[in-house]
Structures are given as C-alpha cells and as structure tokens.
Amino acid sequence: MxxxxxxxxxxxxxxxxxxxxxxxxxxxxxxxxxxxxxxxxxxxxxxxxxxxxxxxxxxxxxxxxxxxxxxxxxxxxxxxxxxxxxxxxxxxxxxxxxxGRSRNDLYATIQRIKCRDMVLDAADDMLDLRRVLLRIAEENTETIIPGYTHMQPAQPITFGYYLAALGHAFERDFERLAAAYARTNLNPLGACALAGTGFPIDRTLVGSYLGFDGNLENALDAVASRDYVADIVFAMTMLLSDIGRINQDFYFWVTSEFSILKLPDEFVVGSSIMPQKRNPIIFEHTMGKLSCLLGAFVSVITAMKGVPYTHSRATSGEVFTTLWGAFDETRAAVKCMSAVLEKIEIDKENALRNTNKNFSTATEVADEIVRKMDVSFRTAYQIVKKSVLPLYRQGKTSEALTLEELNHAAMEVLQRPLEITAEDVERALSPLGNVKKRTVLGGPAPETVSKDLEEMRLRLQGHARQVQDWRGKIESSENTRKDKIARIIGKAEI
Incomplete structure (x- = not known):
C-alpha cells in the first residue's frame, strides 16, 4: 500500500x-x-x-x-x-x-423508486412468459406425453396439461412480485434522519409527485426498513426456482433416451471434439441462475441481520450490493424461458409411442376392473400389479398386457376370472382414452384443461391491467410534476 x-x-x-x-x-x-x-x-x-x-x-x-x-x-x-x-x-x-429532509430519507426514496421500476419490468417479462405458455398449452391439450413421478413413468397426461401446471406456478410467482411491489411503492421522503421535521412539510404531496401509493407512516421505520428488498428477491428466487424445474424437465426430454422435445439449433452448442453433439446449454445457464438469486437473498437477509432498527449503511447500502445483479439474472432467465417455449418442438409421435409402451396406463386398467366388478380398488391394484411386473421384468411393454394375463392374476387373487372384455382392456390402455376420462377438477381431460387455461387467461388479463394501472399512475405523477415545474419556470415543456 x-x-x-x-x-x-x-x-x-x-x-x-x-x-x-x-x-x-x-x-x-x-x-x-x-x-x-x-x-x-x-x-x-x-x-x-x-x-x-x-x-x-x-x-x-x-x-x-x-x-x-x-x-x-x-x-x-x-x-x-x-x-x-x-x-x-x-x-x-x-x-x-x-x-425538511435528510440523506437518510432521500436515499430510501430513490432506492424504492429504482426497485419499483425494476419490479415493473420484471412483471412485464412475467406477463410475456405467461402469454407464451398459455398459447402453447392451448395448442397442446390433446398432445399426449408421459407423466412422471420419481422420474419414472406414472400416468399419461398432455403437454398442455403440463404447461397449465406451470401456468399456475407462474401466477403465484407474479402475485408474490405484485405483493412486493405494494410494499415497495411507499414514500419515505420527509421522514428526515429518523424523527421527521419541525417544518410544516406535506409528505403525501411530495409522494404524489413521485408516484407513490402511500406513505411509510413512521419516520423511523421509513429510514430503517429495507425488508421490501427481501420480498422482491424472494419473489424472484421462487420464480427462478419454478423456471429451473421446467428447464430440468426439458433438459431430460430433449435427450435421445426420452426424445419428447426437439430444441432448435439456436439454443444449442457443439463440442470441440465430438461432431455430433447438440448441447442444450440454454437450460444449464437458466437453471444455474437460481444460484445467483439464492446468493442475493442470503446477502440481503444477512445484511439486515442484527442491525439496529434505525438508519444504517448496512441496510441502506450493503443490502443492495447483489440486488441489481439479481434483477439482471431474473430478466435473462425469464426471457430465455419465453424464447424456448416459443420455439421448442414436441415430438408427438415419439411421446405417444413412449406412453403406449411404458405401463403408465396400468392404473386405468385397475379402475376399469373396479367399475365392472364388485371389488375394491386395492384388490384390482393387486391383480394388475401381478400382471404387469412379470412383463416388466421380461423387458416387455404395456402393449403385451392382455386379458389373458389379467385373468391369470385374477385367479390367484380372486379365484375367478375378471368380468371385463378384451375391448375394455384395450380402451383402458389407450393414453388418450385415459386422459379424456379424467374430467374431474384438476384433471388432464382436454375440456378440463381448456377451461382452466381460459380462466388463467382471464386472470392474466387482470394482472396485465394491474401493471398498466401502476405504470399509468407513475406516468400521471410524472406529468403532474413536470407541468407544475414548467409553469414555475415559465416554459411550455421541460
């Protein structure tokens, strides 16, 4: 030194x-x-x-x-x-x-304005993502794909149903961000250092010129609080967690082993040694960005931990050290997710082929036995399980499950054959037939999913109006402030 x-x-x-x-x-x-x-x-x-x-x-x-x-x-x-x-x-x-003011309340004010503006940009990005997702979901309400639990084939669903599930998650992500906006867009100006001022200022008036929705009522709280930053980062962290999960699924589904999705060339890179490689690094980058948000969240909370409840450089300065980068990483992840959804292709034939052969329709066979016979579901389950496991161990597919196999198991369990037909078994094994039967609330039947998507689109429109209203109020306050300044300095516009 x-x-x-x-x-x-x-x-x-x-x-x-x-x-x-x-x-x-x-x-x-x-x-x-x-x-x-x-x-x-x-x-x-x-x-x-x-x-x-x-x-x-x-x-x-x-x-x-x-x-x-x-x-x-x-x-x-x-x-x-x-x-x-x-x-x-x-x-x-x-x-x-x-x-009638201090640096304490001044910086608290401009930090909230900066955060407010960036939250609105993030909200717009989220709205765009949800629009794309809903459109692709609406186009794929009958596109069969395997549904998985524990990364093993479970039951048939549709690609539209899968995306609808993510649509609900993204709705909650938006609502978390909207709640953070409401707690962010409050005016600290006029709180001064921590105890207000003896001058007859009007905090509500100054807040109206800056587009705030209200005041932070307590002057000490106004300069001490930065908890809204944690709200924002948490909302963005949850959003990137949800984006990471859909990217994780897509990451598997574009492999040759799954072959459910096809990723356009613009989203892949090659290898320096293996000429055939198509590495889906867009998913790797997007999933990795969650670590930046988690780091930011921990940083924000840690910066506020144990700090006296008053103005402090720890809260007014260090809390924001990682925040701006967190906004950038969130925008990148959301934009990439929107682009992938716009352009990714689903291999409908292969997805259906996988669903036809992976025993994911076995539950419907058990359900059909319950419908046609006076037996419990657990008994029907045992019959189907005894039929399926030997086929699975022999490397066969669900196409090998026949009424003869089921009756052999039924004789062990019930000591009598099933009262269903080969046609009943064939219908139960149909992936699309499975999906269409599940019309209960939350089920994957095309008409059920379509109704769900329609309701989500209405909520999306409401959320878009909400963001538009927020922006409109800020713009109106900007115009009011500029008009008053113009009149005072004697200019038509500034």
Missing part, C-alpha cells in the same frame, strides 16, 4: 459514488424537484427560490452526471450534487433545498 493511500476512499466511497451516479443520478434530481415543489406549496420556499432550484435541476439533468466532479471527500452522490448546486446558486438558495 502506498503511503497516504486512503483505503476508505478507494474501496468503499469511490465505488459507492460510482454506483450511485450510474443508478440514482436522474432519480435524485426527480426527488429534488418533488421536494422543491412541496416546499414551495407549503410556503417554505419563495417562488423565485424554487424557480432557481428547478432550473438548476433541469440544466444538470441535460448535462448529465459528468458535469460534476465526483470526489470521495464529499462522501456520496448527494453531497457532491449539493456542493455543485451551492457553487452554482450560492448557499442562500442552494442550501435551502435540503430543508
């Missing part, structure tokens, strides 16, 4: 100021404008003072952050901007902007 090197400046303040300049410069000027307007309306600033402050903000916004020489001696972005403001307008006017 060279003599005189300031480690605090080099490793903490300089990186912090650079990050603030990149992410918060424009938002800080917006918060300044909203605060100045409120101070004017409450009679704390004169109109000529407000005009000078608002003009300064407009000019600095046009020039950009590079117009200021950012130095760590001034601690952070705000004090660098304020120093430039006072150099430009003088202390009497420039020094008045900070009346």
């Amino acid at each position: 060279s003599a005189g090197e300031n480690v605090f400046f080099k490793y903490l303040l300089e990186p912090q100021i650079a990050g603030q300049a990149e992410k918060f410069f424009d938002l800080m000027l917006k918060a300044d404008d909203a605060h100045a307007l409120m101070l004017l309306e409450e009679g704390i600033l004169r109109e000529d003072e407000a005009r000078q402050l608002l003009n300064f903000s407009r000019q600095l916004s046009a020039q950009g952050v590079d117009a200021i020489e950012l130095t760590p001696e001034k601690e952070d972005l705000y004090l660098n901007i304020e120093a430039h403001l006072i150099d430009t307008l003088g202390d009497y006017v420039g020094g008045k902007l900070h009346t």
Whole structure:
C-alpha cells in the first residue's frame, strides 16, 4: 500500500459514488424537484427560490452526471450534487433545498423508486412468459406425453396439461412480485434522519409527485426498513426456482433416451471434439441462475441481520450490493424461458409411442376392473400389479398386457376370472382414452384443461391491467410534476 493511500476512499466511497451516479443520478434530481415543489406549496420556499432550484435541476439533468466532479471527500452522490448546486446558486438558495429532509430519507426514496421500476419490468417479462405458455398449452391439450413421478413413468397426461401446471406456478410467482411491489411503492421522503421535521412539510404531496401509493407512516421505520428488498428477491428466487424445474424437465426430454422435445439449433452448442453433439446449454445457464438469486437473498437477509432498527449503511447500502445483479439474472432467465417455449418442438409421435409402451396406463386398467366388478380398488391394484411386473421384468411393454394375463392374476387373487372384455382392456390402455376420462377438477381431460387455461387467461388479463394501472399512475405523477415545474419556470415543456 502506498503511503497516504486512503483505503476508505478507494474501496468503499469511490465505488459507492460510482454506483450511485450510474443508478440514482436522474432519480435524485426527480426527488429534488418533488421536494422543491412541496416546499414551495407549503410556503417554505419563495417562488423565485424554487424557480432557481428547478432550473438548476433541469440544466444538470441535460448535462448529465459528468458535469460534476465526483470526489470521495464529499462522501456520496448527494453531497457532491449539493456542493455543485451551492457553487452554482450560492448557499442562500442552494442550501435551502435540503430543508425538511435528510440523506437518510432521500436515499430510501430513490432506492424504492429504482426497485419499483425494476419490479415493473420484471412483471412485464412475467406477463410475456405467461402469454407464451398459455398459447402453447392451448395448442397442446390433446398432445399426449408421459407423466412422471420419481422420474419414472406414472400416468399419461398432455403437454398442455403440463404447461397449465406451470401456468399456475407462474401466477403465484407474479402475485408474490405484485405483493412486493405494494410494499415497495411507499414514500419515505420527509421522514428526515429518523424523527421527521419541525417544518410544516406535506409528505403525501411530495409522494404524489413521485408516484407513490402511500406513505411509510413512521419516520423511523421509513429510514430503517429495507425488508421490501427481501420480498422482491424472494419473489424472484421462487420464480427462478419454478423456471429451473421446467428447464430440468426439458433438459431430460430433449435427450435421445426420452426424445419428447426437439430444441432448435439456436439454443444449442457443439463440442470441440465430438461432431455430433447438440448441447442444450440454454437450460444449464437458466437453471444455474437460481444460484445467483439464492446468493442475493442470503446477502440481503444477512445484511439486515442484527442491525439496529434505525438508519444504517448496512441496510441502506450493503443490502443492495447483489440486488441489481439479481434483477439482471431474473430478466435473462425469464426471457430465455419465453424464447424456448416459443420455439421448442414436441415430438408427438415419439411421446405417444413412449406412453403406449411404458405401463403408465396400468392404473386405468385397475379402475376399469373396479367399475365392472364388485371389488375394491386395492384388490384390482393387486391383480394388475401381478400382471404387469412379470412383463416388466421380461423387458416387455404395456402393449403385451392382455386379458389373458389379467385373468391369470385374477385367479390367484380372486379365484375367478375378471368380468371385463378384451375391448375394455384395450380402451383402458389407450393414453388418450385415459386422459379424456379424467374430467374431474384438476384433471388432464382436454375440456378440463381448456377451461382452466381460459380462466388463467382471464386472470392474466387482470394482472396485465394491474401493471398498466401502476405504470399509468407513475406516468400521471410524472406529468403532474413536470407541468407544475414548467409553469414555475415559465416554459411550455421541460
């Protein structure tokens, strides 16, 4: 270390100021404008003072952050901007902007605005993903695929039914993000350092200029709380967990052993040595991104753990260290998932072939015995099991299951043959017949799935309107703030 090197400046303040300049410069000027307007309306600033402050903000916004020489001696972005403001307008006017607020509530405010905007972008991405998923599901309500439990063939389902299940998961992911948005979009400005101010400010007014839905009622809570960040990261972590699970399925289904799905060339890479390779690395990357979100979630919680409930650099600074990257990783995963769903191909013939031969229709055979005979399901289960296991051990498929095999087992269990026909067995072994019989709530029958998808589409439309309303309110507040500034500085528009 060279003599005189300031480690605090080099490793903490300089990186912090650079990050603030990149992410918060424009938002800080917006918060300044909203605060100045409120101070004017409450009679704390004169109109000529407000005009000078608002003009300064407009000019600095046009020039950009590079117009200021950012130095760590001034601690952070705000004090660098304020120093430039006072150099430009003088202390009497420039020094008045900070009346009735603190850096504590100012940074809490712009952090919430930044998070709010990124949550809205994530919500839009989620809506797009759900639109694609519903469309592909609607096209595949009769496309038979094997359903698995424990990675073993279980019962026949359809690709549309499988995607509908993910559609419900993505709905819950959206609702978690929406709940996080509601807790994020609350105004801290005017809370000052932790105890409010003796000036007659109007926190609701300043919040309305910034598009907030309400206030954080307690000033100490306003500067201390960053739990909304954990809400956001948790919502995104669950989303990437669900995306990871569908990618895990697809990862298996594109293998030659399953051959259920075909992945377009744009999503695969080759090998440096094996010319035949088509490596589905898009799934590997997307599944791996969950680790970034889990890391961010742990970082956020850990940064808040044991910190006194007041303003702290641990909560106002370190909580956000991994957050911005978490947003980027979430966007990448959601965009990739949408693209895969748009373009992946299902090998319908092979999927049906697999379902026909893997004994996944055996449960329906047992059900048919129960329907036609006065026996319990457990008894029917034992008959079918005794018929299937020898065939399975001989390497045969469900196509080898005949009435003769079943009657042989029935004689062991019931001491009498079954009262069903060969046609009953054939129908029970039909994968599509299996699916079509399951019309109960939550079943894979095409009409049941179609109804479910229709209801999901209606909820999707409602969620889209919700996001549109949020964006509309923010845009309206932006227009109101700009119109008032324009009238004060005497310009038609800014």
